[in-house]
Amino acid sequence: MKIMDQVSSDDSSSGQIGLLIVDDSEFIRERLVALFDESDKIRPVFQARNSSEAYEIFNSSTPDIVILDINIPGDNGIKVLEKFKKIRPGVKIIVLTNYGYEQYRIRCLELGADYFFEKAANMNHIVEICETMGK
DSSP states (O other), X not given: OOEXXXXXXXXXXXXXXXXXXXXXOHHHHHHHHHHHTTOSSEEEEEEESSHHHHHHHHHHHOOSEEEXXXXXXXXXXXXXXXXXXXXXXXXXXXXXXXXXXXHHHHHHHHTTOSEEEEHHHHGGGHHHHHHHHTO
């Protein structure tokens, strides 16, 4: 079952930025959605709890930006990142994780992540970063 705040699959005609949040934590997804509710530039916000949902939503909704956790059920976030970049090299990906280890950061950036952040340190700046990335 996929989780979506909005059912629109393509909002590019309105000039708004489509966003996919991939995180197994409902608390984190809800917190991010609440932060993005204040933005008039980012819609729709799609949510996935695991890699299967992420692949399904990514292929059907073509988000402009993906916020991706590393530790998710199914394929881990690094594998998801790699697949997303192969499918659509231009998609912007922010890795937002509790696992801020240097080897993860290096690997994600090598695979094409645009940003690598730790949840505890960077959650509150994520809306501004996404709005800037989507310009």
